Amino acid sequence: MFRRILVANRGEIALRVIRTAREMGVETVAVYSEFDRLALHTRLADRAVALGGSLPSESYLVGEKIIEAALASDAEAVHPGYGFLAENAAFARAVTDAGLSWIGPPPDAIAVMGDKIESRRAMQAAGVPVVPGLVDPIDDAEAVVVAAEEIGFPIALKAAAGGGGEGIRIVREPSEIAVAFRTASGEASSAFGDGRLYMERYVERARHVELQVLFDHHGGAVHFGERECSIQRRHQKLIEECPAVVVDEGLRERMGAVALQAGHAVDYQGAGTVEFLFCEGEYFFLEMNTRLQVEHPVTEMVTGVDLVREQLRVACGEEIGYGQADVVMRGHAFEVRVNAEDPASGFLPSTGTVKNLRLPGGPWVRVDSALYRGMEVGLNYDPLLAKVVVWGEDRAVAIERMRRALAELNVGGVRTSVPAALVVLDQSAFRAGEFDTSFLEGLDLSQPHGGRVELAVAIAAVHRHTAARRQALGADRGDRSGWVARNRMDRNWPR
Amino acid sequence: MFRRILVANRGEIALRVIRTAREMGVETVAVYSEFDRLALHTRLADRAVALGGSLPSESYLVGEKIIEAALASDAEAVHPGYGFLAENAAFARAVTDAGLSWIGPPPDAIAVMGDKIESRRAMQAAGVPVVPGLVDPIDDAEAVVVAAEEIGFPIALKAAAGGGGEGIRIVREPSEIAVAFRTASGEASSAFGDGRLYMERYVERARHVELQVLFDHHGGAVHFGERECSIQRRHQKLIEECPAVVVDEGLRERMGAVALQAGHAVDYQGAGTVEFLFCEGEYFFLEMNTRLQVEHPVTEMVTGVDLVREQLRVACGEEIGYGQADVVMRGHAFEVRVNAEDPASGFLPSTGTVKNLRLPGGPWVRVDSALYRGMEVGLNYDPLLAKVVVWGEDRAVAIERMRRALAELNVGGVRTSVPAALVVLDQSAFRAGEFDTSFLEGLDLSQPHGGRVELAVAIAAVHRHTAARRQALGADRGDRSGWVARNRMDRNWPR
């Protein structure tokens, strides 16, 4: 096993890797931007190396700095987490060229799967079902108009070089094509330096089902069943679960075999996820994420397998050491992403300082969080602050447990996606398992939910009143002052 | 299922019950002493009723007040947690006499098992193995001297009415009998109003192994395997685990059958624990705890069964609904108790205000905690502040996970038992599974462990220096001031 690894990431995923590494006796080196000097991943790693700068483009995206940090701190391997350079084949190559191990798939597999067109070709060749659409990328809006006639509306436009839902536009009629092409291509240019788009049928009422796979360097491969991630908005997931309600054991076996086929076709090694669009028993290859995913914990809770441990093990050459039959799923797990965004205003990003923090606890509640009191939440990084994960003996128990856990959570000073998750968990259709990827966008989140409006308003007024009073009295800032307000009819006050 | 229950307890166990009840859609009523107005159990319950007073004897131990609160708040049942009135048969009777359901075993079963002598008689009659000793209680020291000749040293003196290790004295030679009898009997008198003692052989190098059992009202019964709780001091447990290293599947089956036999003998209903002294394959009935136990989470993590849910289900008349074969154990779990006590001074109680708090998180870490920032830790209540529970695929992984989790924990403002747990987890004998109930007392905990003495000393000095400097400058209390201290040889400073 490695003696020391560098974790080329920040936030909860850096912490996630640090935790398992520590449990395996592997030392960790954190890297940090100026902004992250006091971040939890910096403080909880064994070692920390400053990258300088506060923007991602000055720090976590600068491969040279990261490799230099790894060499300087005598690390043997690099774990990229997700995002940043995790799916950058050139970086993966540079890491191995520097004599370091790369805790991820071979650069060639990253490159093929990272290109929408190439991956589609490879999957078709390997017999993996794909969504109807054009194989070649498109660089002008007119070509979209022509091709749309054959493929049929709605169509999806995606950055050829993109991933994770960035730069995707759904077009429902020809008149929308011009604007959609311009903005999507513009985003793709600025984000990836490549404005070409990929075009395919947009499968409506589709569910997002993905398979977790693992390949070692000796030809061994297993899958860990599926996750469903249909509760999403603009392809940004909010709630994920394992297993999926629409997948039974037979289907899991078939989809698992297809997912392994997809990996074998690109000589995959390490952990990865094969995403499918799922619609009424049919499933189409969407993309393969050649890294650990945000939602990997739901799989961990159900299978009992530590996926980061497996990543480290296969990266340093170990065999998987068990077979498909040894992977046993038990119960049901959910994950809710705690993003810094405001569901009441269309999930606009929210910024601020975390002044107040209460994380949930108790039985079968797992919190993967980068939050700490005093943390500043800015715009420069991914809005994911924390993940709340629960396990239950069945789906109904797990839903109630998640509602309970979220009711215990407080992140003061910044708005979060949690109220939206609570609204989803309250919907009878969601509870019955009847939903698709448009479910979240169909909910009205603009008005306050929770049913305690009068109480909240009263608390807010008492809070403000107390603050004003304290200021007027010049009292100590740390002063606690409580109020007892009674409701006595005989006082004849107020009407 | 019940619509609303009252939780007649405080601290982490009250929270534990509230959490599962909420997940089941059962409303909870908290009761609280004046001291606990802002405690987490008060804040997180659906309703709260003040008991008045700040001592246990004025609040949580006053059965009348609790029953009155249950009736006034329209609760249908009472969950006693552990401690306080949980094993008080008269209170259980008063609860049912008031027309409320009692979430616990029948009062008669509590009464028999709560009496060391009676329970011993009942167990002998039922064919459950017991420790050699006197059946009748003793009320003078001379009788001990006489009986000791037959039973042999060392002997244990225990309060006939006691439980949980209170009032126990180990006597290794005749000359110690007088002092031991006087103090043990005195404690028993003041704690239980009954100074009689029970005497038996003290099984040396014994391990503490206990079986978790569950009985419904329809004759159904299952066990959930064993826990080992040998890491203890003065019979106060510090680390518990499930399963026990000394118990294999065959032995588990046999001990489970004996434990169920013990319960059936007293017409048990609900959840309970049968404790055994375990020594080289032999096991002797020690006592039965007729309530939920502090360490129940390790069983939950390994079996996937929510024991509080099972308590509520059987208390309202449901059948268990599954058989022994459905209880499947997976992996290994540990619990560490975070007590307010100072291991460096013989586990003396510690008091203070919790100023600073960081709880561990991440994969397979469960925190059952009553801690909050601003909490005052006094002497009036049990010193248990929180429990850290981890699960791992095997014992070695679980040990490393616990070390990792404890390394993340900070409870500032009060001393805790955590450093002692870390020392235990470091011992190769513990890691090899070779220990008994005297293990903890054999460790030197008086000196600082952790190997960072120079760094700690430097941090303390910088902290003090900064505080003094800030005070001198009259700066804002909330001011952050960091220091960069360098180690430059060319500065020629200081030697």
Added chain:
Amino acid sequence: MKYFVRIGDTELEVELVERLGELLVAVEGESLAIEYEPVDALGQVGILTDGMSFGASVEGDGERVAVTIAGHTYHVEIEDERERAAHAAERRATGSGGTITSVMPGVVVALLVRPGQEVAEGEPLLILEAMKMQNEIAAPGAGVVTTLHIEQGRSVGTGDKLVTLRDLEA
């Protein structure tokens, strides 16, 4: 003291009266029994009302306050009587106004209009990039651009002025 509390689309009036060390609370004229007890001076409060208990949290000392109860956060804007009067006077002075403000923090990646330009309703004025998404900010109605409060490449915060339009004289 009366407070006017806006939440979502509605506004509720809260009256607070201090009497003998107690605080009497009425929401929309309905009196409400509430025990309000701060826990840690960081925002956690213990609330008892009519037998029910809540571990709430409350943040914000100015006009914007966020209250979290059982995982749901209620964002409110509060004015007291004096502020309400002052704000009303201010609105009378400035008229309905034609300034578009940013509803989110972001970076202006493209300015699509210049001062003096006539724009139609729905015409894009600028592109604001936030969290890796580009958002077209369109004219809410037809008008003439009078002022650009921003420059291309500049960061803006929530509530910052972007563009001022003047109604087209018919």
Added chain:
Amino acid sequence: MKYFVRIGDTELEVELVERLGELLVAVEGESLAIEYEPVDALGQVGILTDGMSFGASVEGDGERVAVTIAGHTYHVEIEDERERAAHAAERRATGSGGTITSVMPGVVVALLVRPGQEVAEGEPLLILEAMKMQNEIAAPGAGVVTTLHIEQGRSVGTGDKLVTLRDLEA
């Protein structure tokens, strides 16, 4: 400034020198490179030293300070140079003393001696109950009870005086 830090059975000398906004640290004469950065004014600090990183916590503003690093808590007592001198002078003035103080908070449930009484080494003086355990407090050596600082039933805190003994004149 020199600090004398007692930890467990040992004492270490720490020297701190401020120079151009930096703090130079030496423990027992060995200089130590340390970056010390408070996180939240509640006790969390970020420490970097020689490439290694620690999320430590530190509490206490007086002579007793607790530092937690990776779950281990280091309880120290600190004197600066002036305090050390003052304490030394105090000790010279009062002699070795014969007052037994409480090492834990608790309640005195029984007083077993009275002023003027002669006691042998190991003889129980009182019973202190803490956390439901009764603890006999015994005489550390033979002597005569001169003062009882407590009464039966009274609570005592850590460090409170219990009983003063005077050495037996041989």
